[in-house]
Amino acid sequence: SNGITRPKGHTVSFHYNSGVEDMHFGKTHPMKPWRLTLTKHLVLGYGLQYAMDTYVAMPASKDQVRAFHDPDYVDFLKEVSPQTFETLCENPRYQRFIPPKHEGDTVDLGPFNLSTSPGADCPVFDGMSEYLFLYTGATLAATNQLLTGQSDIAINWSGGLHHAHKSEASGFCYINDIVLAILDLLHLYPRVLYIDIDVHHGDGVEEAFQRQPRVMTLSYHRYGPYDETGHKFFPGTGDLADTGLKGTIGEHFALNVPIPSGIDDRQYKYLFESITSRAIDAYKPKAIVLQCGADSLGGDRLGQFNINIKQHGECVSFVKKQGLPLLILGGGGYTARNVARAWCHETALATDNGANLPDRIPLDLVPRPQAFTGRAHGDGMLFPKFQRDHKNDCVEADLEYMVKRLEW
Ligand code: TV1
Ligand code: CA
Numbered sequence: 001s002n003g004i005t006r007p008k009g010h011t012v013s014f015h016y017n018s019g020v021e022d023m024h025f026g027k028t029h030p031m032k033p034w035r036l037t038l039t040k041h042l043v044l045g046y047g048l049q050y051a052m053d054t055y056v057a058m059p060a061s062k063d064q065v066r067a068f069h070d071p072d073y074v075d076f077l078k079e080v081s082p083q084t085f086e087t088l089c090e091n092p093r094y095q096r097f098i099p100p101k102h103e104g105d106t107v108d109l110g111p112f113n114l115s116t117s118p119g120a121d122c123p124v125f126d127g128m129s130e131y132l133f134l135y136t137g138a139t140l141a142a143t144n145q146l147l148t149g150q151s152d153i154a155i156n157w158s159g160g161l162h163h164a165h166k167s168e169a170s171g172f173c174y175i176n177d178i179v180l181a182i183l184d185l186l187h188l189y190p191r192v193l194y195i196d197i198d199v200h201h202g203d204g205v206e207e208a209f210q211r212q213p214r215v216m217t218l219s220y221h222r223y224g225p226y227d228e229t230g231h232k233f234f235p236g237t238g239d240l241a242d243t244g245l246k247g248t249i250g251e252h253f254a255l256n257v258p259i260p261s262g263i264d265d266r267q268y269k270y271l272f273e274s275i276t277s278r279a280i281d282a283y284k285p286k287a288i289v290l291q292c293g294a295d296s297l298g299g300d301r302l303g304q305f306n307i308n309i310k311q312h313g314e315c316v317s318f319v320k321k322q323g324l325p326l327l328i329l330g331g332g333g334y335t336a337r338n339v340a341r342a343w344c345h346e347t348a349l350a351t352d353n354g355a356n357l358p359d360r361i362p363l364d365l366v367p368r369p370q371a372f373t374g375r376a377h378g379d380g381m382l383f384p385k386f387q388r389d390h391k392n393d394c395v396e397a398d399l400e401y402m403v404k405r406l407e408w
């Protein structure tokens with residue numbers, strides 16, 4: 001099978017339900033199900049299914065989602081669709097969740113930060129409810145696989161939705177599958193380390209565990225003014241000085257690495273490896289959750305870094321090398337062909353097949369139609385030369401300062 005072999009000494013499981021591909025956030029919305037379809041086809045095209053155990057995920061139950069989220073929010077998410085939205089909004093039970101209007105608001109926000117207006121970050125769309133409970137179900141199945149010792153590494157590329165709050169959707173995220181996974185891991189492991197290499201700050205996860213010393217959160221993200229207008233890069237949190245809720249026992253158990261635009265492989269490697277290794281040495285976690293948002297890659301539609309797939313993958317290898325139970329999740333990623341390349345490559349790294357992927361993929365096994373035409377999907381090449389198109393604002397001394405500042 002293409003020279004793909006099962007890893008010796010550890011077991012990898014892959015959790016997915018193609019039902020997540022039926023969702024559609026909206027015509028111009030950057031979150032595209034196509035990236036998951038393409039990832040699946042690349043993984044299968046290479047024969048990586050022979051290197052791991054593959055499971056079709058079941059949807060999460062409402063009870064499982066209530067372990068973190070507000071019960072009213074969970075009921076709303078289960079019932080909501082473009083057809084039911086207006087009626088649900090009129091239900092007094094949900095009225096108290098309508099956010100206040102602010103001057104300059106461009107979209108009308110309904111309860112829980114959800115909206116049917118075009119241009120909303122968290123739209124209500126067809127197939128939404130099914131999608132949410134499926135990606136969450138896949139993460140919880142992956143988590144269970146680690147808890148029962150049936151896997152050493154468990155992967156769900158459709159998960160990693162790090163911005164969702166207890167009773168509020170945010171930044172394309174509705175159910176925080178990461179928080180739910182970590183809550184489950186805490187039943188067995190005394191300390192869990194959460195690492196987030198998405199270009200955005202993992203604010204929802206950090207907030208959920210801001211009083212919890214048994215979870216350390218560590219996010220690497222773009223931080224600072226977005227452009228000349230002075231708007232902050234989303235979500236605008238994650239300063240170097242933010243290290244957990246002051247005055248609680250959770251203080252010092254959140255770490256943030258704010259990064260200027262244009263960071264390159266060498267600079268990212270320096271930050272990631274020095275800070276992550278110090279965090280692991282000091283905290284001694286018993287399990288790790290790694291959010292692998294692919295919007296930190298160069299050429300991403302929303303991201304502003306210049307990281308290549310090679311370095312993104314080296315973060316995964318570096319974490320895997322620690323030999324701890326590892327939950328690998330997806331997250332952002334808005335240039336579909338690069339997302340698929342990265343996550344397929346990282347599936348190969350997890351199964352020790354990093355060196356076994358041929359340069360040319362078996363194209364006949366990858367679906368073509370919609371994908372390789374038109375602007376949204378780029379120039380029609382699956383493995384294009386990487387665009388490093390963001391001005392590098394990284395000052396070496398500042399990067400060094402961040403490492404020093406976070407040293408124990
Ligand atoms: C509809 C249609 C929604 C086109 C949203 C980019 C759109 C964005 C759209 C967009 C867009 C954001 C903000 C909104 C401040 C808010 C999965 C009032 C071309 C994990 C989430 C980014 C990232 C949210 C999620 C961000 C993740 N950027 N076009 N929206 N405004 N929201 O800036 O971390 O990757 O951009
Ligand atoms: Ca991040």
Ligand code: ZN
Nearest residue numbers: 198200295332
């Ligand atoms: Zn992101």
